[in-house]
Amino acid sequence: MNRNCVIKAPAPGSRAEWRRSSASSAHERLAFLNEATRRIGSTLDLAETSRELVDVAVPRFADAAAVMVQDRLLVDGELPTRPVDGTMLVRRVALGVAAEDPQPWIDVFPIDEATVYPAGLPHALCMASGKPLMYPTLDKESARLIGSSIDREEPVLELLTETSFLAVPLRARGRVLGCAVFVRRAGTQGFEEADVTVGEDLAARAAVCIDNARLYTRERRTALTLQSSLLPAELPQPLGMQIASRYLPASDLTGVGGDWYDVIPLPGCRTALVVGDVMGHGTRAAATMGQLRTAARTLASLDLPPDEVLFRLNLMSQDLDPTQIATCIYAVYDPVTRNCALSRAGHMPPVLLHPDRSTEVIDLPPGLPLGIGSEPLEMRELVLPANAVLALYTDGLVESRKRDLDSGIMALRRLLAGRVEDLDDMCDVIISRQRSGHDRDDIALLVARVRELDPDEIAVCPLPSDPRFVSHARRFVRATLASWGLGALADATQLIVSELVTNALKHGWPPIELRLLRGRTLVIEVADGSPVTPAPRSATADEDTGRGLQLVKRFAYRWGTRPMPYGKIVWVEQHLP
Secondary structure, X not given: OOOOEEEEOOOOOXXXXXXXXXXXXXXXXXXXXXXXXXXXXXXXXXXXXXXXXXXXXXXXXXXXXXXXXXXXXXXXXXXXXXXXXXXOEEEEEEEEEEOOOOHHHHHHOOOOOEEEOOOOOHHHHHHHHOOOEEEOOOOHHHHHHHHHHOXXXXXXXXXXXXXXXXXXXXXXXXXXXXXXXXXXXXXXOOOOHHHHHHHHHHXXXXXXXXXXXXXXXXXHHHHHHHHHHHOOOOOOOOOOEEEEEEEEOOOOHHHOXXXXXXXXXXXXXXXXXXXXXXXXXXXXXXXXXXXXXXXXXXXXXXXXXXXXXHHHHHHHHHHHOOOOOEEEEEEEXXXXXXXXXXXXXXXXXXXXXXXXXXXXXXXXXXXXXXXXXXXXOOOEEEEOOOOOEEEEEOHHHOOEOOEOHHHHHHHHHHHHOOOOOOHHHHHHHHHHHHOOOXXXXXXXXXXXXXXXXXXXXXXXXXXXXXXXXXXXXXXXXXXXXXXXXXXXXXXXXXXXXXXXXXXXXXXXOOOEEEEEEEOOEEEEEEEEOOOOOOOOOOOOOOOOOOOHHHHHHHHOOEEEEEEEOOEEEEEEEEEOO
């Protein structure tokens, strides 16, 4: 049975007493309306508010009641742009009946039915004029018109003929949102003028609450739409890592905030993992989140260390909106060395699940949140064990009004250490156990499992400081690509490798190493001990050198350099066929 259909057995004499007293005592009417004020609008849910209205009215004021609102309020959360003139789609959102057998009413007036009430019907006249319409005794012709409008003429005639009928508009902020209909059975005392005033007061209280619910729903929908559109639609699965994520909005509008996560590919098949949380709620926080996520991706493209990325993101956040504060954690993972560099700005500490199912909270200096001060942040580097799982999250996952932060992190560690292996299942278990269902903060969760690279994903060739080994590097490339089924790239890749290795042997220092990585692209890396980065130049017609990097640019998708503790790496990417 629909939750918005209220069925009540009539209490003997209860409504008769109400009618006698309501006709003779303003005090009784005021007491009834005060009760309605307490009971209507307890939530910011339009359907629930409508149900509360019929719950108050039935059976004390009427034997049956229904609430109809314009369909646009439910679909778009918008007020009508024109008067209700008999062409607007109206939806029945609540029904209350006081009867021993309510099923006929439920069958004839089902919840959630959308109808266009033609001009001339009591509902249409009431909404078009914005004034109540009372039939002390509803004649057979009016009942027939109501029935024909919903293609149920005979059963409507049976239910409504000779009843007392009252239709009252739901008005809020100068607009008609719909109408409330009250019915008293045939053979009982019909509605009187005093009852019309009571019905108007009931509808007025309910209309304000319904409109508040509409505004709340629209604002929440806007914030959620903005936030979901700014989150990544699909996360890449980087080389050497399996990733799963979840985002869960808060249970009310005040909690719709700026939590976000991101997975950013970096040169050399490395990956940046980002989780952040904008303090504050609503559309403004979601918009700030989008700006910070874009700024973080822009800074990631510069291939800076995590602490430097967050330091610059902090300065940018103060320029974006000085009143908005955010927390963020940024990690860079290298699948070749399994080295992970992390830094956080006031964010929750990451949790690491080891292969033996033990867990640890990574000791990482918290730093100040983004938007506060300009102090440098600290960074920590560690080598992640194969099959370890790194969990990054926002505070909504571990902290609530019923649970402190330390207890929440301990609960998260226990869930990570459970027997669930699949990352998506692990996310579902964590969210379902950690989220009570009524929290006022949203949640972002990102889990990443480290895995060792397979032989068809990486190939390494150390090179002596001898120009004669350039040909050895070319043979290594051809053999490797053939074994990977990428022979079509062999010619271009050999040319690129010849230039990079020759440049490293001529201008760099030992140790020199050639590395091929197969991920979303084919990555060629040549490392040497010199910190000096190569720069392309335009060679004249008389020069025999200076064209190597121009050739690399010609055949590469993109290329660049990045510093290392012992020197540098020159990398080149090619699209896979």
